Amino acid sequence: MVPIQWYLWLSVIVFSIGVFGFLSRRNIIVIFMSIELMLNGVNISLVAFSHYLQDMRGQILVFFVIAVAAAEAAIGLAIIISLFRNKATAHVDDIDEMKG
Amino acid sequence: MSKYLLIPVLPLLAFFINIILGRRYLKDNAQWVSIAAVLGSFVIAVSSLFDVISGSRFYGDIYTWVVAGNFRASVGFNIDELTSIMLIVVTTISSLVHIYSVGYMHGDKGYYRFFSYLSLFTFSMLMLVMSNNFLQLYFGWEAVGLCSYLLIGFWYEKRSASDAGKKAFIVNRVGDFGFALGVFMIYLTFGSLDYRTVFNSLSMHLNDPLVHMNLGITAVDVNLFTLIALLLFCGAVGKSAQIPLHVWLPDAMEGPTPVSALIHAATMVTAGVFMVARCSPIFNLSPFAMNVVAVVGAVTAIFAASIGLVQNDIKRVIAYSTISQLGYMFLAEGVGAYSAGIFHLYTHAFFKALLFLGAGSVMHAMEGELNIQKMGGLRKYMPWTYWTFLLASLSISGIPGFAGFFSKDEILWQAYSSGGPGRLVWIIGSITAFMTALYSFRVFFMAFHGEFRGTHEQEHHLHESPKVMTIPLAILATGAVVAGWVGIPSLLGGGNQIAGYLGHVLGHPKGEGTGMQEMMVMGFSTALGILGIGLSYIMYGRRSELPQKIAAAFKPLYTLFYNKYYVDELYSYTVVKPTLWIGKNILGKVTDGTIIEGVVNGVPGLIGWFSARFRRIQTGLVQEYAAVMAIGILIIMVVLIVW
Numbered sequence: 175m176v177p178i179q180w181y182l183w184l185s186v187i188v189f190s191i192g193v194f195g196f197l198s199r200r201n202i203i204v205i206f207m208s209i210e211l212m213l214n215g216v217n218i219s220l221v222a223f224s225h226y227l228q229d230m231r232g233q234i235l236v237f238f239v240i241a242v243a244a245a246e247a248a249i250g251l252a253i254i255i256s257l258f259r260n261k262a263t264a265h266v267d268d269i270d271e272m273k274g
Numbered sequence: 275m276s277k278y279l280l281i282p283v284l285p286l287l288a289f290f291i292n293i294i295l296g297r298r299y300l301k302d303n304a305q306w307v308s309i310a311a312v313l314g315s316f317v318i319a320v321s322s323l324f325d326v327i328s329g330s331r332f333y334g335d336i337y338t339w340v341v342a343g344n345f346r347a348s349v350g351f352n353i354d355e356l357t358s359i360m361l362i363v364v365t366t367i368s369s370l371v372h373i374y375s376v377g378y379m380h381g382d383k384g385y386y387r388f389f390s391y392l393s394l395f396t397f398s399m400l401m402l403v404m405s406n407n408f409l410q411l412y413f414g415w416e417a418v419g420l421c422s423y424l425l426i427g428f429w430y431e432k433r434s435a436s437d438a439g440k441k442a443f444i445v446n447r448v449g450d451f452g453f454a455l456g457v458f459m460i461y462l463t464f465g466s467l468d469y470r471t472v473f474n475s476l477s478m479h480l481n482d483p484l485v486h487m488n489l490g491i492t493a494v495d496v497n498l499f500t501l502i503a504l505l506l507f508c509g510a511v512g513k514s515a516q517i518p519l520h521v522w523l524p525d526a527m528e529g530p531t532p533v534s535a536l537i538h539a540a541t542m543v544t545a546g547v548f549m550v551a552r553c554s555p556i557f558n559l560s561p562f563a564m565n566v567v568a569v570v571g572a573v574t575a576i577f578a579a580s581i582g583l584v585q586n587d588i589k590r591v592i593a594y595s596t597i598s599q600l601g602y603m604f605l606a607e608g609v610g611a612y613s614a615g616i617f618h619l620y621t622h623a624f625f626k627a628l629l630f631l632g633a634g635s636v637m638h639a640m641e642g643e644l645n646i647q648k649m650g651g652l653r654k655y656m657p658w659t660y661w662t663f664l665l666a667s668l669s670i671s672g673i674p675g676f677a678g679f680f681s682k683d684e685i686l687w688q689a690y691s692s693g694g695p696g697r698l699v700w701i702i703g704s705i706t707a708f709m710t711a712l713y714s715f716r717v718f719f720m721a722f723h724g725e726f727r728g729t730h731e732q733e734h735h736l737h738e739s740p741k742v743m744t745i746p747l748a749i750l751a752t753g754a755v756v757a758g759w760v761g762i763p764s765l766l767g768g769g770n771q772i773a774g775y776l777g778h779v780l781g782h783p784k785g786e787g788t789g790m791q792e793m794m795v796m797g798f799s800t801a802l803g804i805l806g807i808g809l810s811y812i813m814y815g816r817r818s819e820l821p822q823k824i825a826a827a828f829k830p831l832y833t834l835f836y837n838k839y840y841v842d843e844l845y846s847y848t849v850v851k852p853t854l855w856i857g858k859n860i861l862g863k864v865t866d867g868t869i870i871e872g873v874v875n876g877v878p879g880l881i882g883w884f885s886a887r888f889r890r891i892q893t894g895l896v897q898e899y900a901a902v903m904a905i906g907i908l909i910i911m912v913v914l915i916v917w
Contacts, residue, residue, distance in 0.1 A: 193904060196897070196900055197897055197900060197901050197904065200897075205896075205897075266895065266896055266897060267895060269894075269896070270893060270894030270895055271894060272892065272894040273892060273893055273894030273895075
């Protein structure tokens, strides 16, 4: 049987790649994908613990996360498209309207 | 009880009705409400006078105003001999002034406002005289001050009027400050503000070491009673326009003339005299304070009379005569003859109101002209005003038979018979009586006799005032003649009922003297009065060159009198100008300009400075925010793990 640590390492790696991508990439679509990656990293650990503790609640939570992620993807993409229509760019450094 | 409650409440209601509905609905009918209310008060005042005469007095609280710990203040009434006389004076004069104002203020755009203020004024004075405790007295005291401000500055568009209103209010504040301290002292000493409680516990406090403590302020033994009496007297000095706080009263002439009559005769300046009489148990315990009262009164009497001799403004002459007559009243109270002071207050109310309303009638005919040099010969144009004015002048000059004679004679006799310093006070009073006759008839002869000296238009405009003005004059003239008959001294076959009546509250003066001496005093003052009138006739009645010659011969004295002893100038240089300088340069520039402006502008400035630096953090770049967040989470994690 695969020890739980392995799953957790995988989860950490996937989540860290997501964080790294979110912080380092400038393309808004890639950043968006990185967010999905972070969510899935968390999902992995949730499922792993759910199995390890023989408790279904973790997996139920994962379904919620997937559902929310889907909704977020829909809204997020809509925002990105309207942003692109307004500014004709997908580069986040060009989007600094909130600058103080 | 509810009957007495109505006395002040009626004018108060009239005030509210007029001030709320006057502008929109009542307009030129505003007088009906006020007159009905004050007449109602008058009727009840008369009935309460009969109550008191028949022996039923009232003393009690109506409403509990403030309860805080041991402190208790209530609204209550004290209907006794003194109050009943004051009620008659206030409501009679006030009613007549109300009626007279219908004619005088006709067509003024503030008509409803005028009547509502008159009602408020009457209410305030009634609360003052009916009070049974010091707090309510103080309430009335301040309320009449407020009303005098409102009414003196009634024509507020006129700069001089609004200035005079402010002057009256501010000068009164000086006295009121002392008065308030006096009330505090009374509460601290006696633990109560109720008249009866305070006056009854006076004797208990006689052996209190606190009372005999020498405060060491001066060489004089200033004990506690002296201090309280002097502080209270401070208030009286302000309100009753005695030296050195008399300056507001002549300027108060800027108000409409009926207001002058009301202020001078009934509702304001008499408050000080009344208060000293009401607090006579306290004053009686302090011979020093009594002497101060007598001396201030006597000095004011002669001082104001000397100014009155040379003024040309008809209303100002009468104003100085008020100050002088108030001096008489304090003089009487200072020698312990409280009932004589109140008697003079009562007779004075009639002839002084009459003089003012007569002057108002003259002004009405002269299109607002006040200078007596420009009048003359008005006798044939305005017979009613002429005859009533004559009666008032005879009364104030102390001609036997008229009201002023009995009260003035009573005062002079009491001063004489009290002995010691009383003799000096009596001499000053007698000289003042001579001057009073002189200046009163100076105005009378210059205004009503001789040739008309005004412009042609004015002469053309001359007319007798309407009935609504002359009838109050006639009623007051009756009062100016007969009001004194209640105080005919026993020497002249009278019973001096008023002294006996007031004696229940105010006590009887201790002075002694023979009938011979009394006759001498009476004859002396009468002779002086007649002499004054005669001199006045020679100087002004026959239009000789004498006044100019005398003025030239005593040039410095004349200038001094004419400029009112330069008191206004003195105050201007010692008080007003320094205060304005401090206000402008220290409070205006330093306090306001530097400190307050500095704080007010400094706080937002500081915040602006910080935010200019903090705003740099807000780059608007999502990834930077996320990076900061990630770093923050990392730090928290490290902290949690390491700890």
